Amino acid sequence: MEKLMIAGGYPLKGTVRISGAKNSAVALIPATILAESPVTIEGLPDISDVQILKDLLEEIGGTVEFSENDMTVDPSSMISMPLPNGKVKKLRASYYLMGAMLGRFKKAVIGLPGGCHLGPRPIDQHIKGFEALGARVTNEQGAIYLRADELRGARIYLDVVSVGATINIMLAAVRAKGRTIIENAAKEPEIIDVATLLTNMGAKIKGAGTDVIRIDGVDQLHGCQHTIIPDRIEAGTYMIVGAAAGEGVLIDNVIPHHLESLIAKLREMGVQIETNDDQVFVGRAEKMKAVDIKTLVYPGFPTDLQQPLTSLLTGAEGTSMVTDTIYSARFKHIDELRRMNANIKVEGRSAIINGPIQLQGAKVKASDLRAGAALVIAGLMAEGVTEVTGLEHIDRGYSHLVEKLNGLGATIWREEMSKEEMEQMKNA
Ligand code: EPU
Numbered sequence: 002m003e004k005l006m007i008a009g010g011y012p013l014k015g016t017v018r019i020s021g022a023k024n025s026a027v028a029l030i031p032a033t034i035l036a037e038s039p040v041t042i043e044g045l046p047d048i049s050d051v052q053i054l055k056d057l058l059e060e061i062g063g064t065v066e067f068s069e070n071d072m073t074v075d076p077s078s079m080i081s082m083p084l085p086n087g088k089v090k091k092l093r094a095s096y097y098l099m100g101a102m103l104g105r106f107k108k109a110v111i112g113l114p115g116g117c118h119l120g121p122r123p124i125d126q127h128i129k130g131f132e133a134l135g136a137r138v139t140n141e142q143g144a145i146y147l148r149a150d151e152l153r154g155a156r157i158y159l160d161v162v163s164v165g166a167t168i169n170i171m172l173a174a175v176r177a178k179g180r181t182i183i184e185n186a187a188k189e190p191e192i193i194d195v196a197t198l199l200t201n202m203g204a205k206i207k208g209a210g211t212d213v214i215r216i217d218g219v220d221q222l223h224g225c226q227h228t229i230i231p232d233r234i235e236a237g238t239y240m241i242v243g244a245a246a247g248e249g250v251l252i253d254n255v256i257p258h259h260l261e262s263l264i265a266k267l268r269e270m271g272v273q274i275e276t277n278d279d280q281v282f283v284g285r286a287e288k289m290k291a292v293d294i295k296t297l298v299y300p301g302f303p304t305d306l307q308q309p310l311t312s313l314l315t316g317a318e319g320t321s322m323v324t325d326t327i328y329s330a331r332f333k334h335i336d337e338l339r340r341m342n343a344n345i346k347v348e349g350r351s352a353i354i355n356g357p358i359q360l361q362g363a364k365v366k367a368s369d370l371r372a373g374a375a376l377v378i379a380g381l382m383a384e385g386v387t388e389v390t391g392l393e394h395i396d397r398g399y400s401h402l403v404e405k406l407n408g409l410g411a412t413i414w415r416e417e418m419s420k421e422e423m424e425q426m427k428n429a
Contacts (some may be wrong), residue, residue, distance in 0.1 A: 002423055005389040005403070007380030008412040009362055013243065015409045016251040019236045020046035020400035021070065021229035025194040027094030028168045029229060030054040032195060033074040033178060034063070034101040036202050038224035041073045045229060046400040047141060048094050049393070055326055057098065085144035088212075090115045092397065096124055099147055100172030103136055108148045113140075117369035117394065120330035126163050130170035133157045134177050154179030154218055162187050162298045167214070168195050175204040177218040186214045189299040190259050194230045201225035233259040234305045234400060236281065239350065239373045240264075241309045242406070243283030243315065244272040246381040251408060252281045262302040266292055266310070268315055276277035289320030291356065296327050308334045308375040314354045315343045316382060324351040334372035337365035341379050359384060366426070367391035370398045377402070381411060389420065390426055 021044040031054065033040040045051050047070065055065050055072065061082045065076040081102055089095040089112040102109035114124070124145075128138050131147055132153040139146045145214050154177050159166055165189040172195075174181035186192070188210055196209030202225050206219040236255040243250030244267055257264065257276035264281070269292050273284030291314065296304040304327040314321040315338065325331050332347050339345060342361045346354040362385030367373030373395035380387030389395075392415070395402060406413050418426075 002393055004391055004418050004422070005377065005395070006416050007377065007387045007389065009360070009380055009383035009385060009387060011246070011410055011412050012248045013246050013250055013381070013406075013409040013411055015121070015249045016253050017239050017405050017409055018232060019231045019239070019252060019254045021190055022046070022194065022209065022232040023048055023050060023234070023398045024164070025191040025229050026051050027054060027092065028097050028195045028226065029198050030072065030074070031097035031101040032172060033058070034076050034079060034098070034143040034392070035105050035172065035199070036076050036222045036224050037161065038077060039073050039075040040202065040336055040400055041071060042198070043071045043226065043228045045070045045072055046399050047234060048398055049396045050094065050398065053088050053091050054094070059086065059097065060084065061151045064237040074379045079105070081106035081108050085110055085112045085142075085159065087112070092120070093117070094165070096127060096423055097169055097172060099127065099131070100169035103147045103149065104152070104173045104176040107150070109151065110144055110146050112144045116332070117326040119369060124165070126159050126161055126166035127169045130157045130183070131168060131173055134170070134173055134181065134428065136173070139347060149245075152177035152218070154181040154216070155281040156182045156364040157184065159183065159386060164189050164191060164305040167192055171195065171199065171214065171216060174216040174218060175206070175222065176220070179218055181218070183214040186212050188212060190230055190233060190256070198225070198227045201227055206274050209370060216312050230257050233304065235261045236260060236292065237303070237306045237401070238309050238378075239405070240274070240281060240283050241306070241313050242378055242381060244270070244286065244289070245313050245378050246282055246411075247285055248410070249285070250283045252283065254279060255281055257281055262300060263306055266302065289313070289317040289357070291317045291321040291354070293322045293378045296326045298327070304328055304331060305371050307331060308402070309378050311335070311345070311352055311354060312338060312375045312378040312382065315356050315360060315379070317356045317357050321354045321356070322351050323354065333368035337372070337376055340365055343379070361385055364388045367394045370394045374399065377406075377417065384406045
């Protein structure tokens with residue numbers, strides 16, 4: 002097992018290229034199940050979630066070629082193999098196998114998903130959608146059993162705006178009989194990306210990216226080629242890196258429009274930001290000002306950038322308040338930031354950050370993916386060396402993090418953990 006070592010305080014400069022979007026990739030790959038002939042997805046990120054989904058497609062009989070960042074899936078020999086245990090438990094997005102297998106085979110058995118622990122993450126809205134389409138859904142010993150004689154289009158109102166439920170219902174509905182309308186749908190760019198792939202496969206979808214999505218079911222879907230959108234959360238993370246420790250960082254392969262809420266907040270803090278078609282330049286602010294943040298569904302401020310931004314706010318003058326309205330327990334990074342000398346307290350769903358503080362290197366643990374990103378940013382800002390364990394979380398979502406940061410001039414490396422350190426971690 003490895004840990005990440007970061008020697009803080011080095012100024013970062015140069016260009017970093019953003020990879021394909023994790024939260025698109027984890028839906029696009031299961032979506033290939035719905036076709037009858039090969040689908041190619043270009044530009045996938047090199048992250049463990051992608052590798053696990055590739056293995057799962059092979060487990061159900063798919064033929065998958067994956068080289069560099071491009072994956073071709075031949076779904077023609079897939080079968081509706083039950084997946085109650087094993088790799089499905091490793092990532093949250095394995096729930097997309099439910100919608101895709103239900104759409105193609107009218108049945109599926111999928112273990113309840115794993116993923117980051119951020120407070121309650123029910124999938125009741127996914128199930129409500131599947132049932133409305135005519136599926137019988139039961140939960141037996143930690144696995145969801147879905148079965149339908151036929152899927153019929155329906156009008157589905159989501160009680161909670163959920164990316165996962167919106168995409169999952171779309172996956173099942175594209176091969177249902179008749180029209181499905183999803184109301185109060187999520188509007189994230191990843192939903193448009195999945196709808197674009199499905200449309201290229203022959204699906205009939207209107208309104209993706211708005212809160213009403215209309216789907217007219219078709220009998221069959223065919224293969225196609227699709228290029229994934231850039232990862233707005235990875236891009237946002239590097240923008241925060243640029244503000245935290247940069248002397249001019251250019252973020253390449255990004256859709257600036259996807260990051261308007263972060264751009265506005267960084268500018269409010271006094272950070273210089275310039276954008277063009279597919280790049281964002283982040284200059285260093287001489288003195289950053291405290292700001293308040295409330296996470297909201299897209300196009301509001303993304304919860305996935307709340308944790309990385311908290312680290313940056315420790316260096317801002319004044320008191321900032323970060324409120325997470327999406328997750329009740331996405332503050333596990335705060336205790337670790339405190340170990341690094343941050344002055345933060347958590348009250349309910351808000352973190353109150355007093356700054357500016359000079360962070361100090363320390364031994365810290367990433368409890369989830371974006372907590373990991375937050376600690377890396379803190380490590381880059383800190384005096385001395387920071388050791389981050391829990392790298393398996395970071396590897397789920399950040400493609401070549403160490404190489405990209407070293408490319409900007411950071412001093413960061415992976416190191417094998419000693420037996421004693423691993424024991425200590427287990428007992429912690
Ligand atoms: N929710 C429900 N019922 C549902 C679905 C969601 O009540 O059926 C509620 C949850 O309780 C929570 C909120 O809706 O309050 C978000 O839930 P969830 O974690 O299920 O969201 P998601 O759609 O599965 C996606 C991203 C997350 C991102 C959220 C919010 C993927 C694979 N995951 O999750 O990404 O935080 O939307 O934008 O797309 C990450 O990348 O680090 C990450 C966690």
